[in-house]
Amino acid sequence: MKRTIDEFLQEDKYLKVLFRKLVDLNTAYATHDLYPYPAKFIPHVVRFFLEKYTRPGDLVFDPFAGSGTLAVEAEITGRNYLLWDLNPFIEILVRAETWRGEVDERGLEADFDYASKFTPAWKNLHYWHPKQFVEVLSRAWGYYHSKPNPLMAVALLKVTKFFSYAELEFPKLHKSKVAIQRVESLLKDNWKERMKDMYREEVSRVARKVREFQSLCKPSRGEVRGGVDVLYENPPEVDSVITSPPYLQAQEYIRSFKLELFWLGYTEDQVRTLGKREIPYNSPPPVEVESKTYKYYLEKVREVNHGHLLRIYTAYFSSLVSFLKKVRARTLGVFVGPVKVRNLRIPIDEILRECLEGEGWVHERTYIDTIVSRRMKRMKENPATGLEEELTPTEHLLVMKRG
Numbered sequence: 001m002k003r004t005i006d007e008f009l010q011e012d013k014y015l016k017v018l019f020r021k022l023v024d025l026n027t028a029y030a031t032h033d034l035y036p037y038p039a040k041f042i043p044h045v046v047r048f049f050l051e052k053y054t055r056p057g058d059l060v061f062d063p064f065a066g067s068g069t070l071a072v073e074a075e076i077t078g079r080n081y082l083l084w085d086l087n088p089f090i091e092i093l094v095r096a097e098t099w100r101g102e103v104d105e106r107g108l109e110a111d112f113d114y115a116s117k118f119t120p121a122w123k124n125l126h127y128w129h130p131k132q133f134v135e136v137l138s139r140a141w142g143y144y145h146s147k148p149n150p151l152m153a154v155a156l157l158k159v160t161k162f163f164s165y166a167e168l169e170f171p172k173l174h175k176s177k178v179a180i181q182r183v184e185s186l187l188k189d190n191w192k193e194r195m196k197d198m199y200r201e202e203v204s205r206v207a208r209k210v211r212e213f214q215s216l217c218k219p220s221r222g223e224v225r226g227g228v229d230v231l232y233e234n235p236p237e238v239d240s241v242i243t244s245p246p247y248l249q250a251q252e253y254i255r256s257f258k259l260e261l262f263w264l265g266y267t268e269d270q271v272r273t274l275g276k277r278e279i280p281y282n283s284p285p286p287v288e289v290e291s292k293t294y295k296y297y298l299e300k301v302r303e304v305n306h307g308h309l310l311r312i313y314t315a316y317f318s319s320l321v322s323f324l325k326k327v328r329a330r331t332l333g334v335f336v337g338p339v340k341v342r343n344l345r346i347p348i349d350e351i352l353r354e355c356l357e358g359e360g361w362v363h364e365r366t367y368i369d370t371i372v373s374r375r376m377k378r379m380k381e382n383p384a385t386g387l388e389e390e391l392t393p394t395e396h397l398l399v400m401k402r403g
Helices: 005-009 043-053 069-077 089-097 131-146 150-162 177-187 191-216 258-263 268-276 292-304 307-324 348-357
Strands: 014-017 059-062 080-085 222-226 240-243 331-336 361-370 394-402
Touching: 043 069, 043 240, 043 331, 043 394, 059 069, 069 080, 069 089, 069 191, 069 222, 080 089, 089 150, 089 191, 089 222, 131 150, 131 191, 150 191, 150 258, 177 191, 258 268, 292 307, 292 348, 307 348, 331 348, 348 361, 348 394
Parallel strands: 014 361, 059 080, 059 240, 080 222, 240 331
Antiparallel strands: 331 394, 361 394
């Protein structure tokens, strides 16, 4: 049952590619790099799928939209789009990324001395920010909440995270020695002026990237919904789906965005509820995963004799299969990698292919892309296992069509 990449490549429907060479794009062009986001969907994959498998005017859907890569690429290529994501931050981020209104840097000035403060309802607020920073940040956020603007939010969030104990290079919200040293250094300097200057620089950067996007975009329509639990939603009928779902044993997604969500006004109860809905830490409905490969690796996972790992494995595939069974589209693209769990490299795309074929889908092709660049800093070991962290060497674009 276990097959190597080379064995797959002997079949016509498996093709080894380098999307970064296949599609001539800069990863950070337009508004793709507007705000740091873990495990981003690179624009090359989305552009390739849109140009090969959709037409201008088609409605394209991403139910695990993350940073909103599809929205930007759809607007630039003239496709219509629908985006869902569990993280409500997507609504503000995508509104900023696809902003078509006037970009007036003077109108985006924030008042760091605003009379009315906004203080997040977060019991750990002072664990992540010194009190001095909170005093000033809460005034700037008070100003934002009095006249919210997505471009202002993106710039202010970047500043807020910099003036915190959060490590900037790890995907999880993590208090590190490096971040503590950064804060201690800031406190010794004229940090309030530094905060204001950084905000102005961020506004200029955001404005520049939005103007670049506006110079490239074509007529299109889009809808974005955050806070969506896909297990309890019926997906709409669309022309195509292109998505990169959470990976097996993914980092805790909502935890990565706690700082942003609290400053945007979400409560601890709201954030806690979102965290419980994360795949694969959720409680999906019982679904039969009809895949020989799934069952083969299920036995291998059982041999590890680790109850939590077994629950993650079964919850992950039950969640994805439960949702994918409801998808209504002509074409489906799923971008995932064969992640390693302990000593097992799990071929997620092959398991999904087998399940989808059982639902009447036809395997069009699998594109095997070698990962050549990573934005986020690597952790030396997996905090859950204590084992050395081995990164996924390839990512696969599985393309299925309705039979």
